[in-house]
Amino acid sequence: MNTRHILAAACAATFAVTSAFAGGEGWTHDFAAAKKQADSEKKDLLMDFTGSDWCGWCIKLNDEVFKHDAFKTGVKDKFVLVELDYPEDKSKLSEETQKQNEELQGKYGIQGFPTILLCDAEGKPFAKTGYQAGGPEKYVAHLDELRAKKETRDKAFADAGKAEGTAKAKALVAALDAMELEDETVGAFYGDVVEQIKTADPKDETGYAKKLAMKQKFAEFGKKLNESKNHDEALAFVEKSEGEFEGEQKQQIVGIKAQIYAMTGKFDEAIKTADEAKAIAPDSAMVGQLENFKKNVEAAKAKAAAAPKEEGKEDAGE
Template sequence: MLLDACDGGTQCARETMKSFIKICVAMLALHTSGHVFAGGEGWLTDIDAAKKSASESKKDLLIDFTGSDWCGWCIKLNDEVFKHDAFKAGVKDSFVLVEIDFPRDKGKLPEDARKRNTELGEKYAVQGYPTILLCDAEGKPYASTGYQEGGPEKYVAHLNELRTNKTRRDEAFAKAEKLSGPEKARMLVSALDAMKLDAKVVDNFYGDVAEQIRAADPKDATGFVKKADSGKRLEAFQKSLQEFGAKRDHDGALALVDKTLKEGGFDSEATVQLMMTRSAIFASIGKFDEALKAVDEAKALVSDGPMNPMIDQFRKRLEQGRDEAAKKAPEAGEGKKGE
């Protein structure tokens, strides 16, 4: 559930709320450095060395943020994709592969490497595992993905499709240089939108572009500033929610969600995220009727929007959880009766 610090809960959250959810995994293969690599040989762990190699070979970076000894979805991704020759052959001319590992066994990485990886996770705003980022040779992300079923060939095709994000980004940046005012701002916004990155990633890597948009569009005709401010509010909300989760304070978490919803000022997608969060908290304390009601309210807000399939999927999970809880209740009662 949302307030549970587990990989399953994280994935559920990301699948149902915008893209909050992704989970991790890893398998082991020996490397001369003594570190174990999920995808086997051919993966670097030094981001600076990887950027240098990418620049010299005119390739992009594929960065895998993984948990090599605990993350189930990362292990699936490795087993089904990364360790296969078809994957390695499919990406060798396009990407320098980088593994940023977050193992639970602290003995798998020296302290300096764990510290460096933590800093990279924060810089790239990683929220779940596996997070796969495609970046240019300078380390600027232009696409994000995670586990995809279908095997190595299909995954390579997926990556190649995502590489077109960089082309659209660069073309829009070039066009924006010839424009001014709101037209320039709109072109720059289109460049950022083409990459579909989290707001925090945009802040960390494209802050200069954001400043250009603000300068070219002081009246915010593009709505970029409003959306950015909304994103920062959501980020602060998520941080506070994690604090309540760490304390297992469900009542406090619900109060935070209700307060944030009441304050308003979000677009429909962000509002649905908040409402789905509310549903997940209710489910985590066994209040499935309230959780289902919250899901239905979220769906009513977006009617036939693109988030509906995710909402429907989450509702089915809630129904399953409710049914399982109902089955366990009589069993618990029988146990007490026989005591």
């Protein structure tokens, strides 16, 4: 092979490596290497779980944010960038990388794409986000806000190390709450902290153990509800269960009851039940959803009321 051919092959290989990353240069597929780099350079990990050739929001995030120099400059001193891709075209990833990505998807409980996890150098997540509109500068500012969660977490952990009993438990709870992670993620990566809370607060003065138990109970409720064979069975189960919960969890359950009424054409009951759900936790984020739900039900009710009249006109030849 002559020199021209050698140079051409080298250029092609370089292009293949670069183009394998949806966000362009500066990313890695190697999670283990990324952790080592983050540790040595005192950086955090930005993990992008993406479907680079089929996920519309993933592609938008790449095109609007990750490909731009303003993003790369804004994060280069803070994060090691890790792209974990789940493409339809598997040929762009080695079998080893595909296996690694499948394992990480399970480990981090990734349900949708794009999911952006911010993790420390050990791979412990401290914040989660996804697509955000506004371009690279705004996204970098968003990441800086999320990165502050780690500082809050670490300070709370440090405070807990100096405390005992309920004070220690409260500091640990504050650390977990600051990250706003899903319960499954907390259990997978901070299970030791959860156990420390229980040990430090055996009487559950923080209420954390009760909170965990109720979340587990709510998850079991959802699983059993999905096993219902029809609307009547689902409605009976919901009515039986709603008295076992309180606060926003009860609000969600009563909201489900309203949805069942709507799906079975009982529009008045649905509207009344939605109002009951709103009253349970009037300051919750779900209230806005219930308002929209009521509007949709009222529209469906009006449409159903008009339908017989329209049919009558057709029968009369009008």
